[in-house]
Amino acid sequence: MKKEQFMQFMEEGNLTVPKYLLNNYVNLGLNEKEFLLLLHIHSFVETGIIFPTPMEIAEKMTIEPSECMEILRHLLQKGYVGINDEMDEYSIKYERYSLQPLWEKMIQFMMNQSNESYQQTQHEQEINLYTIFEQEFGRPLSPFECESLSMWIDQDHHDxxxxKAALREAVISGKLNFRYIDRILFEWKKNGIKTISQANEYGKKFRKNQQKTHTTQPKKTGNNTIPFYNWLE
Structure with missing residues (x-):
């Protein structure tokens, strides 16, 4: 390779394509020809050719200009590429291709994937929650208890x-019933408790006050005692 050829190669630069788009263009509804055509438009725009003709694009591919025109029409109709009208400094109107619609579709797909993953995780946690409650109660939950658990999640929007932390609090306090757990959740929500660490600190604070004032009876566990806060009072 001659020095001049190498310099020309370097001056052509590189085309940056999001790896996420490369891995998911099929999920976005694109086939290989459509995806490659969009990449060529991206490449043309990057080099300053903002509105390449179908013939110019087709020369970079193994398709005829007529097929290129058809693919372009399809991509425009489906909202993968746009044509913007702009004005230059002399108020002369010109057109240019825009790939913003493609980026917006990619971002929306990413957000949908993230949301689906979150919903799947929440669903798994909810199923696990019913199992944990039944293990602690030592029996299947009643229809009323299942409804209460569902309301805490769907209506009260408790994580x-x-x-689970409220259930643990009820177990520690020796008050294993849904009314007591509901009261704990009510108090936590009223006081802005949203995380496990906040719930733990809130419970410790009441137990510390309990130890100082001796206003409630401790729950005995062997040789030790675990003071608890009566959330129903």
């Missing part, structure tokens, strides 16, 4: 981890 499953917070509900």
């Amino acid at each position: 499953p981890l917070i509900i």
Whole structure:
């Protein structure tokens, strides 16, 4: 390779393509020809050719200009590429291709994937929550208890981890019933408790006050005692 050829190669630069787009263009509804055509448009725009003709694009591919025109029409109709009208410094109107619609579709797909993953995680946590409650109660939950658990999640929007923490609080306090757990959740929500660490600190604070004032009876566990806060008072 001659020096001049190498310099020309370097001056052509590189085309940056998001790896996420490369891995998911099929999920976005694109086939190989459509995806490659969009990449060529991206490449043309990057080099300053903002509105390449179908013939110019087709020369970079193994398709005829007529097929290139058809693919372009399809991509425009489906909202993968746009044509923007702009004005230059002399108020002369010109057109240019825009790949913003493609980036918006990619971002929306990413957000949908993230949301689906979150919903799947929440669903798994909810199923696990019912199992944990039944293990602690030592029996299947009644229809009323299942409904209460569902309401805490769907209507009160308590995080499953917070509900689990409230269950633990009820076990420690020796008050294993849904009314007591519901009261704990009510108090936590009223006081802005949203995380496990906040719930733990809140419980410790009441137990510390309990030890100082001796206003409630401790629960005995062997040789030690675990003071608890009566959330129903």
